[in-house]
Amino acid sequence: MGVGKTLTTMSFAPQPSDAAAIATIRVLAADVVAKSNSGHPVIHYPDVAEGAPMGMAPAAHILFSRFVNANPKNSKWFNRDRFVLSNGHACVLQYTMLHLLGYKLSMDDLKAFRQLDSLTPGIEVTTGPLGQGFANSVGIAIAERHLAAVYNKDGFELINNFTYGNYNFLFWARLLGAKHIPVFCGDGCLMEGVSSEAASLAGHLQLGNLIVVYDDNHISIDGDTACAFTEDVGARFLSYGWQVLHVDNGDSDLAAISNAIAEARSEKNKPTIIRLRTTIGFGSKEQGTHGVHGAPLKADDIVALKTKFGFSPEEKFHVSQETYDAYAKVAKRGAAAEENWNALLASYGKKYPKEHAELTRRIAGKLPEGWQQSLPVYKSSDAAQASRKLSEIVLTALAPVIPDLMGGSADLTGSNLTKVKSSVDFQPPSTGLGTYKGTYIRYGKLLLFRVREHAMGAIANGLAAYGGIVPFVATFLNFVSYAAGAVRLSALSRVQVIWVATHDSIGLGEDGPTHQPVETNAHFRAIPNLAFWRPADGNETSAAYAVALKSTHTPSILSLSRQNLPNLESSTIEHASRGGYVVHEEANEDLTIVSCGSEVSIAVDAAKKLKEQGIKTRVVSLPCWLVFDQQDQEYRLSVLRSGAPILSLEALSTLGWERYSHEQYGLPSWGASGPYQKVYEKFGITGSNIAVVGKKVVDFYKKKGGEVVSPLVKAFTL
Amino acid sequence: MGVGKTLTTMSFAPQPSDAAAIATIRVLAADVVAKSNSGHPVIHYPDVAEGAPMGMAPAAHILFSRFVNANPKNSKWFNRDRFVLSNGHACVLQYTMLHLLGYKLSMDDLKAFRQLDSLTPGIEVTTGPLGQGFANSVGIAIAERHLAAVYNKDGFELINNFTYGNYNFLFWARLLGAKHIPVFCGDGCLMEGVSSEAASLAGHLQLGNLIVVYDDNHISIDGDTACAFTEDVGARFLSYGWQVLHVDNGDSDLAAISNAIAEARSEKNKPTIIRLRTTIGFGSKEQGTHGVHGAPLKADDIVALKTKFGFSPEEKFHVSQETYDAYAKVAKRGAAAEENWNALLASYGKKYPKEHAELTRRIAGKLPEGWQQSLPVYKSSDAAQASRKLSEIVLTALAPVIPDLMGGSADLTGSNLTKVKSSVDFQPPSTGLGTYKGTYIRYGKLLLFRVREHAMGAIANGLAAYGGIVPFVATFLNFVSYAAGAVRLSALSRVQVIWVATHDSIGLGEDGPTHQPVETNAHFRAIPNLAFWRPADGNETSAAYAVALKSTHTPSILSLSRQNLPNLESSTIEHASRGGYVVHEEANEDLTIVSCGSEVSIAVDAAKKLKEQGIKTRVVSLPCWLVFDQQDQEYRLSVLRSGAPILSLEALSTLGWERYSHEQYGLPSWGASGPYQKVYEKFGITGSNIAVVGKKVVDFYKKKGGEVVSPLVKAFTL
DSSP: OOSSEEOOOOSOOOOTTHHHHHHHHHHHHHHHHHHHTSSSOOOSOHHHHTHHHHHHHHHHHHIIIIIOOOOTTOTTOTTOOEEEESOGGGHHHHHHHHHHHTOSOOHHHHHTTTSTTOOOTTOOSOOOSTTHHHHHHHHHHHHHHHHHHHHOBTTBOOOOOOEEEEEEHHHHHHHTTOOOHHHHOOSSOTTOOOOOHHHHHHHHTTOTTEEEEEEEOOTTOOHHHHHHHHHHHHHHHHHTTOEEEEESOTTTOHHHHHHHHHHHHHOOSSOEEEEEEOOTTTTSTTTTSHHHHHSOOOHHHHHHHHHHTTOOSSOOSOOOHHHHHHHHHHHHHHHHHHHHHHHHHHHHHHHOHHHHHHHHHHHTTOOOTTGGGGSOOOOTTSOOEEHHHHHHHHHHHHTTTOTTEEEEESSOHHHHTOOOTTOOBBOOGGGTSOBTTOOBOOOOSOSGGGHHHHHHHHHHHHHHHHSSOEEEEEEEHHHHGGGHHHHHHHHHTTOOOEEEEESOSGGGGGGOTTTSOSSHHHHHHTSTTOEEEOOOSHHHHHHHHHHHHHOTTOOEEEEOOSSEEOOOSSOOHHHHTTSOEEEEOOTTOSEEEEEOGGGHHHHHHHHHHHHHTTOOEEEEEOSBHHHHHTSOHHHHHHHSOTTSOEEEEOSSOOTTGGGTOSEEESOSSOOOOSOHHHHHHHTTOSHHHHHHHHHHHHHHHHHHOSOOOOTTOOSOOO | OOSSEEOOOOSOOOOTTHHHHHHHHHHHHHHHHHHHTSSSOOOSOHHHHTHHHHHHHHHHHHIIIIIOOOOTTOTTOTTOOEEEESOGGGHHHHHHHHHHHTOSOOHHHHHTTTSTTOOOTTOOSOOOSTTHHHHHHHHHHHHHHHHHHHHOBTTBOOOOOOEEEEEEHHHHHHHTTOOOHHHHOOSSOTTOOOOOHHHHHHHHTTOTTEEEEEEEOOTTOOHHHHHHHHHHHHHHHHHTTOEEEEESOTTTOHHHHHHHHHHHHHOOSSOEEEEEEOOTTTTSTTTTSHHHHHSOOOHHHHHHHHHHTTOOTTOOSOOOHHHHHHHHHHHHHHHHHHHHHHHHHHHHHHHOHHHHHHHHHHHTTOOOTTGGGGSOOOOTTSOOEEHHHHHHHHHHHHTTTOTTEEEEESSOHHHHTOOOTTOOBBOOGGGTSOBTTOOBOOOOSOSGGGHHHHHHHHHHHHHHHHSSOEEEEEEEHHHHGGGHHHHHHHHHTTOOOEEEEESOSGGGGGGOTTTSOSSHHHHHHTSTTOEEEOOOSHHHHHHHHHHHHHOTTOOEEEEOOSSEEOOOSSOOHHHHTTSOEEEEOOTTOSEEEEEOGGGHHHHHHHHHHHHHTTOOEEEEEOSBHHHHHTSOHHHHHHHSOTTSOEEEEOSSOOTTGGGTOSEEESOSSOOOOSOHHHHHHHTTOSHHHHHHHHHHHHHHHHHHOSOOOOTTOOSOOO
């Protein structure tokens, strides 16, 4: 890494058990990968599957045995240090450590690596797609800084954990923009540094609680080339305001590893990156060569490896009692730490009962009593407003009541309307721009291709994973797609993130089809465990927030209009909270129109026009499919009942509406640029035209004859 | 910009009409924006709507009147210089220039700016979402270098156009990673440079034909801050291998502007960035202040502006005959240039008839005669293969026949199987890694969050927009989502890009849910004009390529399996080319199963098992919904006919399948990690279980009674 400090041996107390423990990690990694690989090659990235864990064993051992403050018996202890392995492909290292430390991960579980239903206790965030974990860890570190600022008091340092990240060269090469070396290696072209928004943000925010170990094993890199590259990494991180440390012999200089971590912990105002020079596949016959990262270890190599480290070549998945004992001591230390912390928390409670109550409530993931009473409620006579504005009104009402809310916009604050007036920016106090107690995060305008949305989403996943915080993030709906990678991981890893997604249809008008979502709703509605809300008015907007806030394991996207929306006759928070309800009822109807968002009032208008022609038309609002699908079948069938055809209406692609309707009206293709009323007219999404379409539908089904059965009546459920 | 050359006046021939022309552009911009803004404020980014066009008027005038080689009477002339305005919000500048130059854009069209159905002739690519246009222009420049290398001969420099890009400060601030200055401006934190992958690639590829004008009008930036920032821009671009030039007075030093462009054109082996210092809203009372970029020009300011430039304050949309005449001369020069080029092309044809035939064919967007005969054809007895492998076989067969094919993978070449053995890399000859004649592009492993997929997609859009090239790009299907912004713009701007998207389901096995697509197909099927193909076997894979290659105005995603797929009984290229067809026919069926991709053979298996129970089951393969929907209704109803229930089967979200079926089987939620057969079993996607489900469906519909009508029978079409 060149630039930065190189550490030499300082005070470090070696233990007799260290060598055996490190050898055990190396041998176990080889065994686990070999077993999961039996049959046919299943590891697509063999270069990191076992090679990196073998190389990183000393650092992992030192980190977990000497520093990580965590209780294996309670992986959810709030003040635990967080460990994020951004490169999911090296996860065998993490699983091995969790087993040795006594987490609920048995040797049989290890043997089931990459098999169905294998366990993942003690894993903080879901990584895998490269880069997500790094931004997650920045979010986690922000959460810690914020809660510490809010709740710590003199003599009560309740929140003071570290976030440790572990990344390998392959990851950093991507993060920092190394070209694919074997291919692109020209003269001066190598060092195209591309820095990470998240890294830069971490430096700016002075996240001294973030410590990143960078496994520099020089995969695919030869001699001078590597030097040139790593020079750049160090310089770049220094320029970001990080501390940069070096360990030149990460294979066996345990003291240097230990000292680097200690030094990182003592730097309070800067995140630290420790560059650890390791040998990939250390101990293998082919260590440090292409052989070890081009293919899984061969059987004879595993035999040689075991022999070399004093293991029996016949024994697989072997851990000596000495090693288990050593880690049991570590686990005991962690359990004691939690006990001490619990005592500290109890005495804090005596001195600061209000803060104690609030903190423990937040840790428990509960919202304050009665918060729902602050939700704005509307009468149908209230003035029409854009739902982005209604969202601002909700945030303004809830922010003082729910301190857990923490968020911001990707540089569209003025359009997304997410900044509550009195709120303070989350900033290091030294900048004079805010404080760590602040709850408004400026995600800013950072990268090409609106990656900022993507990083913002991944940082929010980290904030949510930490606990005690309900993060919200904002941009135009069309650009939430840019964060698809983070959104799907929110849903997959079951963390609560609220997306404030404004300008949600052709209703944004003149910016035109490049900014008008079409496929977006089908996309997000198809993501499991993602609540996609498209509220139609004030009460529905309040309901969307209400359910999103109560859904502690589900991310939500609130799709909000730029244009004003009238308040509906029969909308209530309670109705809308069921995901779907009858806005306008008619007995013995000829037609039901089901719609959502800005089109519900158009459906109501069409129903009135149809009534004038003697066609009785019900109107159903379906603001959230996920929530509606969770209602009992009886309720759902009362909303979308058999007996008359159902026509759906939404100003986007109709794809997916077939699930709730017999006929579908929407955009046939892309939107258009123009004043929004004109655009709606162009596509026939007006009360008059929908009445014409509705009449067609009624006539068609009359002619067709037979019973009209609700589309919700199905032969089976998945 | 600090680093780089500052040019002073060299040879430049001013024209008496220059001043009037520049003033006209400024005044027109104000008029156009004022008109489009009447009623209510529609411009969300007033800072660039008129302010930037007013500031950039001198550069636009010099560029178009002195340098741009194009024929307004034929905006499709192949060797025209391309102009890309990456910041779509400043598009009034481009429209104004096109009008003055005599493109098919009348004054009435200008008055209809941002209104419905307004025209956009002479626009090379669809931009707007910031950043896309820059990567597009890199793609366009690559296309030019490649075709020049392939077809130019001594004395016949047929292909030698330049690509000019115009970007403003706001855009570059994003591209280069400036933090949002008013918010984040701390001490040393300002300069977090984030460089662009596309910019770095352009430097590496030595694209001397790419000239970027950067409008440095210091929006939102004060004094020293700006200096520090721009220093960094220059240094960074130099380090990318770009030429960096400066024009300190872009408001009135026409000679400097001209000389900079001339210098840029003379640099053959480096792209050039010209930093032009301008005054935003030049001529306005509030020029260079926050006033002019915070809100549209006020009426009295427009009056003052017109008076200042000698225009009548009452007259709107006025262009003097002198200015029209001046641009008519420019247009004439362009027409003559095309005439000369046509003559050159004709004599080239005499000397190089083969190359001439090929080049003119490619320019016409036609494929070589008989290319389809090279498509691999399979019998059902042929060995099962993964469709990613079948894709490789197609590419290997077609590459020698269709030289138009040019593409690569985002660093997953070995998994995507996109590199045809004999193919040469597209590289500057000096690197020794390939040549400009090469057709394989190494998109490499560049950025955090797999932005590389996004940039790759946007570069491919540029390649396609140039013409004569059929670009393909590759990654895992799950990560095509990361390029959603570029994919939707391919479809919206109707350019032909082929995505080779492998590892397309839970069939990828052990990498697990983070890599297994679920919502992906619903997302892409909802994008208008995007052909999403999921072929089931060899002939279907050939058909997918066949249709994708014939669809010159439609992008395609080929969703391909990691696992082996058997060849179906009745699949043929012809059948599959209709987007859907009957794989297994039965008269008086009890059930139809409709499926696609790797699940079709499972459906066939289920049908066999059902037959054993006396349940007659048809099987339909639906590899491409877009293409199937384009077939006549009679054909579609013969495939998915009334009379028996239709059950869909796909190993992803079922959302959208309701359009083609009565009942849907798929993933209820996320996938799982494990050997792929086990994962399929876990979710019941096996012949045996689908037979059980099929029986349930048949029983349910029998019990329900009444006619079973095809879901394709509808009351209306959109």
